[in-house]
Amino acid sequence: MAIDMKKFIARFVEEAREHINKLNDGFVLLEKNPDDKETINAVFRSAHTIKGSSRMMKLTQISETAHKLEDVLGAVRDSKITLSKETFDLIFSAVDAISNMVEKTALGQEITDDNTALCEALAAAAKGSKTDITADKPAPQSESPKTEPAVPQALPTSSIEPKVEVKTTVKTPPATSETLRISANKLDRLIKLMEEIVSTKSKAKTILHDIKSLESAAKRQLELISQKAQSNTIVTAFTSLISDIKDLVSMINDYSTISSLLSDELRSTALTLRMVPLSMVFDSMPRMVRDLSRTLGKDIDIIIEGSEIELDKQIVDRLAEPILHLIRNAIDHGLEPADERKNANKPAKGTIRLSASYDAASVLIDVRDDGRGIDKEKIKEKALRKKMFTAEEIEAMSDIALMDLIFQPGFSTSAIVTDVSGRGVGLDVVKKTIVEDLKGSISIETALGSGTAFHIRLPLTLAIMRLLLISASGITFAIPAQYVKEVLRVPETEFMDVLDKKAIRLRNEFIPVERLSDILKCPDNKAQQAQKMKKTIREPLIMIIHAVAEKLGLIIDELIDEEDMVIKPFPLCIKKTGMSVGVTISGRNKVVNVLNISAVIDAIKNLKGSVVKERQIQERALNILVVDDSINTREIEKSILESYGYKVDLAEDGMDGLNKAMKFKYDAVITDVEMPLMDGFSLTERLRAEESYKDTPIIIVTSRSKEDDKMRGIRVGADAYIVKGSFDQNNLIETLQNLVGFQQT
Template identity: 45%
Template sequence: MALDIHRFIQRFVEEAADHLPRLREGISALEQGRADREQINELFRAAHTLKGSSRMLKLTPVTALAHSTEEVLSALRDETLNVTPEVANLLSQAVDGLADAVSRLAEGATGEELPAADQALCRALESAAVGQASSLFSPATTTPAPTTSLAPESELRLSDTVRVRLDRLDDVIHLMGEVLSGHHHLHSLVDQARELSASLPVAQQAPFNAFSRELKDSVFSHDSLMSDLHDRALQMRMLPLSVVFDPLATLSRELAQSLGKQVDCRVRGSEIELDRQMIDRLSDPLIHLLRNALDHGLELPMERQAAGKSARGQLTIEARQDAGWVVVEMRDDGAGIDLEVVRQKALDKQLATKEQLSALSEQETLELIFLPGFSTKSIITDFSGRGVGMDVVKRTVVDELNGDLQLVSTTGSGTRFTLRLPLSLAMMRVLLIRAGGLTLGVTAPYVSELVECSTQSFIDAAGQRTLILRNEFVPIISLADLLELPAESSVTNTTLLLVVHHRHQKLALIIDSLIDERDMVIKPLPDHLRHLPLVSGMVSMGRNALASLLHVPALLEITRRTTPHLSAERTSAITAQRVLVVDDSLNTREIEKDVLEAWGYHVTLAENGRDGLAKALAEPFDAVLTDVEMPVMDGFALTARLRENELYRYRPIIIITSREKEADRRRGIEVGADAYIVKGSFDQNNLVETLQALLG
């Protein structure tokens, strides 16, 4: 089936309308010497996206000019080219050419009707990119680009639909959000009226109570109406995922053919709807993931057959709804991601040192592919290898869309990317909390639970206050301290903890109080505040008061980087003995790793018994620490299997578990464990002293 290119050109025009102003603004910053490395990265990504999107739609003139522009920006990013007035002038002319082509498309031109790219300009750009002095390019007289970016239909037929400018619809939704915030404030006035009634003289209470009841009835009668009105407004901006999904199957076959590969692409769940804002921003990540799967993931037909696979690769793009989220998954049955190749490329590109890489888990090593400039391709082509794409995916999904991105890869079997996205960015469930004298918001998807407990229940793990929560170690930190806010002085016997999570990581934040929980309209940050990494948006509190929304992934990243360690004097006393830690809880693994590495041990992590057994048999360890309750293979079975191996017949195996029953202790001894430590009474000195005693 041939791809109906015309159907998607309008979407390309709208996408380009976002990228072109960024390019102009960035080039202006380059001319004035204000552009930092990150802004150059953004310029490069914009040109790269325009090139990739236009190529898929066979807009050859746009592709050619965007490619030449990308060459210059790539050289600037790699610092092999310096900004000069000539270079900035060439880039400005390139953006003018791109804008002219996009305007023609907006007026109804097809790819075949676009004038060819200016070859002299393309050659000048590519010469500049490699540092070759070329004759100063003087553009021929060109037709000025039309001022309109999106042309309306020449005729608007009378039907059951009308076209509404998106910005006008956004204004309606924004106003509805303000109305909702104001309506919520009326609820607080009802509460205040009830409290005030009790303080009035008896003679005035009856008439005031009548007024209070009428106010309450009026406010509550409008609750469902207000909510329905806002929901209907949001539904007007919903679009099915088919807008993004439908072209991907055909595009995948065309791109695979250009790479000499074969692919069957299956699309499921395209009828699920998302907010138009989400749909617009989702297009780029999915295109990048598609290119990644075809170029990096799927093997050539002969390679697949040699590995016992079908010559045709399998690519699945699937969406499903999960409560207030939409989960989009792209998976292939290719070769998977080679961790050694990732480590070596990270070293070659100086993205990490050997010491940093040795401290990373397998999952953290996989996620190096999301760094700007990272690519495992050995050669740069116009298709890939420039180190752009995967960082766009992470930035868009996590930072811009308040979503989650997970990566799973198995060598020889394939790779799966899972995007977890809110249905809309316009309104989300928000917890309002107080910390350090400020009212702050946290979107509900990042909230695990609220816990009120005594500080006596905290334990110390490698110098970090920690809470054991249902068999899981959760680091504790004061939110006020983290944000460098003054702590509110109050003496209480209990501490209120807000446990937040992102992917497999959890953090318990000490807060002062919980104020409220409700659906709230999310406001984007103004331009002058968008550099703040810990704030993702704002919410209106009524009466023109605003509260900042905390960006939980950034909070977790900061705390992960600042894990305290024990002193070097204590570390130097131990030779680098190798310890394998096996636990299905990421937090528990990381805490035990921090404790042991602080004492000088070299630690390897495994996420279940089978994974632990494979690693133990692949290379020797001086000791093994294991949990009991784990999927696939539990700790008892792992211990028994290790004792069957000659290498581990007498090496220390320590069970660390929440099982306190005497029968479980006896079972641990029966299968061959040397020590049995209950997590509820976990003490880092006890663990280290036990390990030292067993290792002699």
């Protein structure tokens, strides 16, 4: 009877991915220390395992490539050859080829890769022969399998070969006697069951409270009966009833205590099962840093600490993209080139530190570099240019509020937009993922010339969260505890007007204050009227909340309780308002909205009199000039732009473009580089010399991909540099929209 090998595919893919990660990590370390015998043996074993398991699965292309890679590593292990730069490039190409084929296998796709040239090059390298064959690296997959966190694809290497050091401090977990692989779906079902138990625990707490209230009421009735009753029979009967109730309360209280302890233990154990180490994200970063630093010609040292720290897999799965974007930003325009660093009396080698640590019920992740730092004056200049604020409003901003602007969509202080970073479409997504999706926070620490650090705080799990139950206008709401700094009462006499808004002074810090019921537009019901009547007697209760290094005060009616509760997402049939991230069920089976603190803060900013204002969307169609000597390219770009509502004029070369730009003021210019009569660099330089085009967005779209050409684009004044080889219409449209501040409605 033939064995159906398809049922073993998932296990093969999972194992192969683990060994591919080990290969990437090991080869990055070997570039630093080629004589490390232990690492050589480790990568040899991984290549051997992939070869054997893929051969069992009849995946010939994978096993053949892994076999040739194993031959090279065997020759290195036996000291028959040494690892050169060219050999490392070939080895990494082989790892990428294997990874590409494994991902195709995971997606159920047929492997059609032709790795003949690559295998021949590996065979030659194993014999110590020099070869000029350079295998093309496989194209990255359009999407990663749903069961694994996104892993950054390796970037193409260039002829530049900087030194790259990778220092990692990873604690090896203790070995266990046996391991059992469990389906993620089974764990999820267990977590959901645990969530229901936690909800039941809250209800039991409410029932116990009600019984205690009943006992107190019975005692009061007994006192009344004792005063009026003519017969002791009724008093005796009522006394016996109260005694029985008291015993019942004691029994329920004991049961509730034991149940609570068991529930907490079950919760802790269940959540631990779904905890995975941050190494699942961190371990892919050294390879990415290596490849990107080679592409940009920079010398970079990445230091990784705390990769053994564990988080809920749901969080780790969503964390790869934000961390990747922050590191790419640091490499591209945070860290300076070696000569610039030397001129600034800094080490030629730049350093990125990626670290994680526990802090109470949270995990802190820092992404830090020792580069240029963020220039606050550039932030002000960009905010003015995008017409987000007036000059007076910008000067009145605090450093924290000013730095928060870089999280706005389309905001970038990069000198030029490239395919690596600076397009202004990343940090807003980073903030949304960290703050809204993962219920965490992110803040920035920067010093001009010294570097920048992004501090990320995340909960350990999203399954159960500590919530504060509050009321506003008589309605109960929940707020995640990690956003709450403190709750205090402040006399209204201490309120002051700051920029047409109410504020309080707390420990020498001015904090804006708003009534939560006004922000949420709650109905003015009787409960709210009663609360207003009490204002003359009781001081307003203010909850200080914070997100992205910003503090605000919310005036609430009452702080009801604080509990560990389950947040349930909205059903698809319910329209989301943005003010809530979900709901939770109280002990009395009431549905309670869990507030989206970021949305609340944004709502406070946009109230009348707020310093922060939304930039109005332009209503007119913008005029774009496209300059390219290729008729086909001009027409393609025109078609794309017109489909998004832009008005487009065409020019066939740089001189034609200059003449048309002098006759009509365009809102943006898109130009090629290599053109007759006048090239794109010269056109850009000429336009920048004109007062009318001093601040006009200019985008270079060219086939030139060298770093020198990009730097020349910066010098002549281009705002964006898009390489035609990686061109797609979304790239062009997003870049244009971010530069001109125009979004289609």
